[in-house]
Amino acid sequence: MNIPFMAMRKVVAMFSIAMVLVSLGSIAVKGLKFGLDFTGGSLIEVQYTEAPALDDVRTLLAEGNYQDVTVQNFGSPVDVVVRMGNAYTPTLGDEVLSTLRDNGNVKVELMRSEYVGGQVGEELREQGGLGMLLALAIVMVYVAVRFQFKFSVASVVALAHDVIITLGIFSLFELEFDLTVLAAILAVIGYSLNDTIVVCDRIRENFRIMRDTTPYDLINESINQTLDRTIITSMTTLFVLVVLFFFGGESIHNFSLALLIGILIGTYSSVFVAANLLLAQNITREDLVPTPKEEIEDEMP
């Protein structure tokens, strides 16, 4: 089996560029729907014994003079999340809870309550962004040292591609972006890099073995050789992520979703994007295998 991956490179490149542009556009226009962790604010999650009508809950809260609240179901009809704006007093969560209990008429159990100050949210946002950039920078240095500079450009651009598209999908579909999603995206960087490294490693190895092959054919061959492994590892990882998505509970729903999207794109990018970028940079045998001095001396008797 030998799939001519590199023959599709132009089409694929157009596709990737289009995806990245759409993602960047969406992030620029719509922005990300940041969760409580990053915006600051308060929320409480409660569980009713019987599914309440959300409108009744809203009316109840409006009567209790809580403005600027949103009431939503969280995973199931009995679970309700009440999000409140920024005005915070240390007892707000308890007050809302007792309002919901409506003088003990309704059985409501507190699942969790969260408050994040605006300042803290802003810092987390900054820290998260910095963390992502730092991860990319460290990867770039490591790959440049272990492989070669062209490889490091290729893998970092591929990683940025994965991150941007995952963020783009979160922005486009208005999925909530909280701290766990940030963690997922960093994990995607690690995972997708893992994939890319395996392909790059094979390309490097093949440059040493196959002396007469053009870089174009050689890269194609390398991708085909590692394809088996790429697909299987991605599959086992995707399996467990699907399990996490469906069974892991509402609180890590978006976390597993981000990983699912990121790993799908990461698999695609390690096959198409990274290799494509290597070719675009005119990678040659000399980049990887320094011409040994002995050989030169041998040729000059």
Place this chain on the structure above:
Amino acid sequence: MLNKYPLWKYLLILLVIALGVVYALPNLYPDDPALQLSTQKSTSVVDQRTLATAEKALQDAGIDLKEAEITSAGGTLRFNNGEDQLAAKPVIAAALGENYVVALNLVPTTPEWLSSIGAGPAKLGLDLRGGVHFLLEVDTPAALKQRLDVAASEMKNSLRTERIRYRSVEVSGGQMSIRFLREEDQQAALELLQDEFSEYVYSTSSEGNDYFVEVGFTEAASAEVEAYALQQNLTTLRNRVNELGVAEPLVQRQGSNRIVVELPGVQDTAAAKRIIGATANLEFRLEAGLDANASDIDTLTFRDGSGRTARLERDVIITGDSVADANSSFDENGRPQVNISLDGKGGSQMARVTRSAVGRNMAVVFIEHKSRSRFVEGEDGKLTEVRRSYSEKSIISLATIQTTLGNSFRITGLDSPRESSELALLLRAGALAAPIYFVEERTIGPSLGAENIRLGVLSAQIGLLVVMAFMLVYYKVFGIFANISLALNIVLLMACMSLLSATLTLPGIAGIVLTMGMAVDANVLIFSRIREELKAGLPSQQAIHSGFNRAFTTILDANITTLLVAVILFAVGTGPVKGFAVTLSLGILTSMFTAIVVTRAQINLVYGGRKDKRLFI
């Protein structure tokens, strides 16, 4: 010979696995819901008599007790289930009285032979256990202002002693400004202050007929004040948390001006918040005489809401900081009161002042530092939080001094028994050196914690089954090797978590599940390499050998980069996310060992040193 490990290598692997199993084992024993008994005072101890009292009370209340024992931390009462534990807490608290602290806890049921070699279950994070997490910010500008206020009165004293006339002293925004009418006074004051208070920086200015000396902190001095405020608050918060009766609390500094407080298993978050964030303190002051100078008088209202006011002297006899011990009780009429004992210095100060004031009235003033947050729309349309702190002072009681007061006395005039016991607690634990604000708070109810554990374990089990089935179908016999390694990987991972006493969180469990998917990667790399070598016509022993060798660098490179990212994740993340980074990075390390060494050992055992035969791969 190819594919043979020497005996010692097999033995070493067996040893590692055996250790892994032993240290992972405690995680299989579920924790007991328990009550932790301890005491804050040196006068009372938790002993068999205490336990007997508790057991008797439980018997009377009809609550089943599983086991009671004395531990180094005090006493532990184990229960069969969470309901019994919750029902027992008020019963025991009432039976033992105020000198004992009764805290909810989860106690491991690790068998003795395991705990004797230091094995124990992994710690559960708040999201799995339930509890509260607070992030508090210390108001360091307020601490600086307080210090300047003190300095201001000292400087005024010095100026007065040296007969240097000043017009006014104002403290605002970390700066003090002293106003003089004559330039000579300004110069003389500058010389004097620079000489006597060298820890401050001085500058002078003039405006019309007014001459100013501005006093500010040197950078080192302000850093020292801030560090002191933080340290003092940490100590106070630790005391308060201990008084609250929480098992295994965490009070830790974070960054330059923040404090993390984690209280596992706390149910009544409102009370916890009230006590942690309380800035209440007391002041004892004399009522002002009729002839007192108006500038030395504060007019304060009473706390009882009657609207009455009293004129008090500005000078404070002592504050709550001089209190050595305090506890609450009831007076003859059944009203709540707080009994106070002062420390030596406070006691003599009190005696000195009251000796010459018999017959006058003394007021107990309750002070609370509060802050109000407002959101102001800035020029860019963004809302920013503006905090304004203020303090509320009110009179708890005003009573005639009958005789010279000594070290101990009592305060009445409190609203409720709750208020008196909380005031006693705050006086015992000490006041905060600077006000604190809640900047983050997360409460996880106990049922959500249990639900999270259930979901986490369920997805881990399903994930494991799916991956194992897949490997078996795809790699046949070699799939069995990989699956054994995978199972051992999880055992080793849990053992490492226990040994490092790392905290397991829900994203942490997700990390373990993710590790399962990724841990087989190394084996997949090796196996597909072996398949390739077989296809290229190598004999099976050669294929195994070179498959492992050639896949090794790839595995190493791929895993090191992932590890680097996991470390960054650890540095950036907080709480649950940190847990994810921990399991992810530990998982990478253990999976390298199991996938490379353990799988190889199995293959060597089965195939090594024999004639080339067909490989089921």
